[in-house]
Amino acid sequence: MGKRVFLFFAIVLVNLSLSANQKPDSLQVLFIGNSYTYYHEMYNMVREIAAHVGQDQKIAISPTVFAPGGCTLKRHLQNGELVKAIERGNWDYVILQEQSTAPAGPTRVVAENTYLDAARLDSIVKRYNPDAKVIFYMTWGHKYGTLHRIKNYPIIDTYEGMQHRLATSYLEMAYENDAWCAPVGLAWMRVRKERPYTTLYWPDGSHPSKAGSYLAANVIYTTIVQCPYQSSYFAGLDAELAEYLQQVAQQTVLDNLQLLNIAR
Template identity: 25%
Template sequence: MNNSLHSFLSAIMICSSLLLASCGGSSSNNEGPPVPVKGIDINFPAGAEVPDNRYVDTYKILVFGNSHVHSHNLTGLLHDLIIAGRPEVKVQQTIANGSSYLDERLVKSTDLHLLQSGGWTHVILQGQKYSTTGLYTYPIDASIIWLRAAKARNATPILFPEHGQRGNTTEGSRVHSLHQSIVALEPGCVAPVGLAWDNLSQQDPQMVLHEADGNHAALAGSFLTALVFYQSITGNNAELLPFQPKVALPEPQQRLLRQVAAATLQHNPACPF
């Protein structure tokens, strides 16, 4: 079996055996050339510039993710924010089926076909494995291939590092750093979701960002994440968005969330443009 494919499958087995809620990281074999998976050519050009699709007339957004992309209708919030900030545009979003990690989606190949079948402007990629404890590392090969595949279709790829779990003050920044290490090897965008959550928690520790499970986003958390993606995708300042009456958060909370998203992106730009 090819070494890179073997590393993918080994990581899956490790995650299963440890029953980790989230897992991932980097490995020493991520600089090897991509290998065919189930007969699919994944030898996409390496090192291509990130396409700049901030100012298109129609946003066509493809989302790969797990349950986190469904929390409080995250994509619906994002749609409404884009329309509020740029009322002259159209927004089309597709959420890929399933909740697999990015390496598993690559092995199954159907998601790669989905990416290549549409004229997407943006591809959101959530599901790089990482260790919630920071004690384990996992290959980043698949994430690199997904970045290359999106750029080969002239889409802007945006990695989605997850926010930290409740009470874990280091997870968000650690997962963000992991995703930054990926785009250091293959250019892409990284939405600073975890950093925004950390900044908000410092400014207003009483605001509830997590659901009762301590993992998934409550409404305020999903709204903050959507604001980060809004500015990452459109280039518009999230702080300048109007109050969203359909979102069941009071105006002062929405204003603070907008301010935190914008400030986080000012210091941690998602994309290299």
């Protein structure tokens, strides 16, 4: 736990320092999440993907991240440093990611907790950043179904059931808050179906492997730019695999703009 706390503060301090020195024409992106955001520095993968596309598409992305392990949206609301960072304004995009199982719970519980916390964070963002766009980062189901079973709620005891439940909750949060949804979980589902031999998970069956984080980063980047691209940044992955993950990410977003609340 101490290591996670140290990592969290190190990430925050480093990225706040970077943001302070970025060019004014760079997109300021605030990531609010937990280990699904900080594993393999996924937020920096987004920056590198942007930096390695064709010259005619090149944009600069400056990420800042608040991502303590296991953190919920409710705990983020209680973090005074995060609230101050939002209130300082100047954010172009704010990425919101809930704890991995919270949005997969029973509908009543998710509505009373996760949805309300999402709405509170969204309202703070919009109050101080009227031109910012909030993006809900849809996560993926655990490899073999939820690692934290809920009594009398077997829907999420399989990967498929957990993934569908997460997708519904994240899409509803986007709809209710006039926000966008980055469908990482839907892209994840497609890769599992098409290439079951590709390891998207860390050995614990929950966190992402480097390939999983790279897929997430490409989905988030596509959600921001909303156009096809080819990036030469592969995060150390095999080139063929990286290009495949780029294509899956782009197609999952660009073929579903209305579903994701991006196109009206």
